[in-house]
Amino acid sequence: MDLNGMIDVNSLRYVVLLLLAGSLFSLIHAQTSDEPAILFKNAQNFIKDKQYENALNELNVILENDPRNVDALNEKGSIRLIQGKYVKALQSFEKSLEVKPKNISGLVGLGNSLYNLDRYDDALDAFDSVFDIDVKNIDALLGSGNVLVKKQQYDDAILFFNIVLEQNPEYVSGLIAKANALSNINQNNDALILFNKVLEIDPDNVFALNGKGLVYLELEEHDLSKDSFADVLDTDANNITALLGVAELYYLEDKNIKSEQLYDKVLYLDPDNVDALLGKANNLRNTGHLVDSLKYYDEALEVDPDNLEASNGKDSILSSEVNDSLDLILIITIIGSVTSVFSFVVMMIKIKENARLKDRMIIADEQIEELVDKFMKSSAKYRD
Numbered sequence: 001m002d003l004n005g006m007i008d009v010n011s012l013r014y015v016v017l018l019l020l021a022g023s024l025f026s027l028i029h030a031q032t033s034d035e036p037a038i039l040f041k042n043a044q045n046f047i048k049d050k051q052y053e054n055a056l057n058e059l060n061v062i063l064e065n066d067p068r069n070v071d072a073l074n075e076k077g078s079i080r081l082i083q084g085k086y087v088k089a090l091q092s093f094e095k096s097l098e099v100k101p102k103n104i105s106g107l108v109g110l111g112n113s114l115y116n117l118d119r120y121d122d123a124l125d126a127f128d129s130v131f132d133i134d135v136k137n138i139d140a141l142l143g144s145g146n147v148l149v150k151k152q153q154y155d156d157a158i159l160f161f162n163i164v165l166e167q168n169p170e171y172v173s174g175l176i177a178k179a180n181a182l183s184n185i186n187q188n189n190d191a192l193i194l195f196n197k198v199l200e201i202d203p204d205n206v207f208a209l210n211g212k213g214l215v216y217l218e219l220e221e222h223d224l225s226k227d228s229f230a231d232v233l234d235t236d237a238n239n240i241t242a243l244l245g246v247a248e249l250y251y252l253e254d255k256n257i258k259s260e261q262l263y264d265k266v267l268y269l270d271p272d273n274v275d276a277l278l279g280k281a282n283n284l285r286n287t288g289h290l291v292d293s294l295k296y297y298d299e300a301l302e303v304d305p306d307n308l309e310a311s312n313g314k315d316s317i318l319s320s321e322v323n324d325s326l327d328l329i330l331i332i333t334i335i336g337s338v339t340s341v342f343s344f345v346v347m348m349i350k351i352k353e354n355a356r357l358k359d360r361m362i363i364a365d366e367q368i369e370e371l372v373d374k375f376m377k378s379s380a381k382y383r384d
Helices: 003-048 052-065 070-083 086-099 104-116 118-134 138-150 154-165 172-184 188-201 206-219 222-235 240-252 258-269 276-286 290-303 309-337 341-353 355-363 365-383
Strands: none
Touching: 003 052, 003 070, 003 086, 052 104, 070 086, 070 104, 086 104, 104 138, 118 138, 118 309, 138 154, 138 172, 154 172, 172 188, 172 206, 188 206, 206 222, 240 258, 240 276, 258 276, 258 309, 276 290, 276 309, 290 309
8 A cells, every 4th residue: 555645645635625615615705795785785676666674674684793884774764764764764874974974875864864853953954064075965955955945945945956956957856846845935837847847757756746736726726636636545545645635625625524534544644643633623613513623623732832723723713602602691681681472483583593503502491491481471471
């Protein structure tokens, strides 16, 4: 037996095993290093398909292994913005900025989160931080304009939107934002032109359809308004803006039952929706259910203590209640002064014909019966 040959063979086998192990390690390492990229790509595909929870699952896997992954944190924040979970969005963007303080996606996301939480000055500060890095950043320009709309600085907002549209004349978000700003200053025809331009680019754009619906509502073009809202509800039956628009149209058409049903649906979806609470209160007031109407005005004021429409509606009801009480006192006084049966009968018929006082009559039945009894006794004595 050749001992040297055996040693050579064994050595060769050992070398081969080492090479295989090294290749396997490299393969595993490559797959591991590629995994975050694969998961991130999966998340983006899920977002395109509006499968947001699946996207979040992929991103969470990345963050479990790497809690400081800036791209995953920003993407997670963006999903939370889409879902309307603004506090969670804010938290994701803040974590992103802790890792990388000057990343633009994190700053823009932070600004948009603060905007949706009604922290407008803080949102402007976030967008200003973006401008320090990129003075023409289209998202920061758009965000700043949106904040200025909320602050009712419409002319300044439109200047921001114009800068956005100079960079990209077909930027849908910019077109919608400018159209909304124009509608706020009653430039409704110009707003409609922009909404229609958006719909040429994206025929099913919900924001443009709702925008048109609201503009037509303002212009009292009720059929056109209803058509726009109907197009939204065909694709999203729970769209709150469209539901509120149709509810208001029904209210204006005195279709109180249909209107109330839609306000109820909105309040089921969003119990603190001030517009729905006010709509419900106005509807109940319109149909004479004053006590229930007061309850909804009070709920609206709990959510928004400075809401003028709720305060005025409540004051009006309380004022009318006082007036009705004064009318009732006057009626009772008149009845007590009537001296003939004929005049008494005429007076009672007039009271019963007064729809506004019917509810008060129910409350005052005992008082009126007492007066009737006194009147009849007085009449009998007079005849005697």
